Amino acid sequence: MGSAEHPYEEVERDLRGTAFARIRFEESTASTNDDAAALLGDPAYAGMTIVAEVQTRGAGRKGRSWIAQPGSSLLMTTIAPHEIPAAALWIVPFGIAICVRRALRANGVRSDLHWPNDLLAGGKKIAGILCVSRITGDRAWVGAGVGINVHRLPGAGDAIEPPPAFCDDFNPAITRGDLLREILLHYDIWSQMLEMPQRIARLWERMAHLPQRYRILRDGESEPINVTAVALSNNGGLVVQHDDGRRETIALADARALR
Numbered sequence: 001m002g003s004a005e006h007p008y009e010e011v012e013r014d015l016r017g018t019a020f021a022r023i024r025f026e027e028s029t030a031s032t033n034d035d036a037a038a039l040l041g042d043p044a045y046a047g048m049t050i051v052a053e054v055q056t057r058g059a060g061r062k063g064r065s066w067i068a069q070p071g072s073s074l075l076m077t078t079i080a081p082h083e084i085p086a087a088a089l090w091i092v093p094f095g096i097a098i099c100v101r102r103a104l105r106a107n108g109v110r111s112d113l114h115w116p117n118d119l120l121a122g123g124k125k126i127a128g129i130l131c132v133s134r135i136t137g138d139r140a141w142v143g144a145g146v147g148i149n150v151h152r153l154p155g156a157g158d159a160i161e162p163p164p165a166f167c168d169d170f171n172p173a174i175t176r177g178d179l180l181r182e183i184l185l186h187y188d189i190w191s192q193m194l195e196m197p198q199r200i201a202r203l204w205e206r207m208a209h210l211p212q213r214y215r216i217l218r219d220g221e222s223e224p225i226n227v228t229a230v231a232l233s234n235n236g237g238l239v240v241q242h243d244d245g246r247r248e249t250i251a252l253a254d255a256r257a258l259r
Contacts, residue, residue: 018185020188052076055075071151116257126167210229212229237252
């Protein structure tokens with residue numbers, strides 16, 4: 001790849017002419033999402049991707065930590081190149097998941113989408129998505145944070161339960177640069193679709209193999225429920241069917257899906 005100062009310079013060169021041709025590399029940062037959030041709304045940073053070797057406060061949903069040993073993961077946040085309707089913000093992580101899944105497959109890693117923001121390989125988590133946004137009126141700027149387990153280094157994943165998957169479990173030759181390049185190329189193809197949330201939702205449902213059995217743990221409860229997930233709702237919730245035939249929508253903010 002490039003120099004030690006910027007290991008993704010070659011990826012930048014390959015992306016010239018796209019809306020995602022700028023990469024800022026950080027050896028260490030608290031969170032690429034925090035870094036991007038401070039830049040949202042400034043057109044000078046539209047389309048820029050921040051990649052970190054180490055995150056000291058990487059975060060997942062509901063305040064959970066993203067734990068990644070240095071050198072093991074691709075840790076990145078990409079600022080969308082244009083505003084989107086604020087009403088369409090809910091679809092962004094689902095569209096990003098589609099792009100990441102296709103990039104993984106292009107690099108020899110088959111994965112499945114798992115509501116609300118994970119990708120699984122062999123039934124184990126291999127990637128997660130967490131977005132940040134800034135809303136002005138009915139328009140929004142958004143940054144898409146992605147963490148992918150790439151290299152199973154000694155000790156990588158030991159502190160995570162359930163144990164994660166790594167890309168090189170499936171393709172030993174994979175590199176973070178190749179994966180980053182493919183993700184950003186897919187972003188360039190798909191970025192205009194963020195204004196078509198229903199089209200993305202239907203595609204996500206197919207790629208998530210719905211209907212599909214899920215174990216859902218509601219906030220404040222100790223026992224999960226077993227249901228059949230059948231669709232995404234219009235705000236990112238999961239429409240589920242209980243075994244007695246009753247349907248309800250599990251809100252994105254009120255529960256998590258167990259593996």
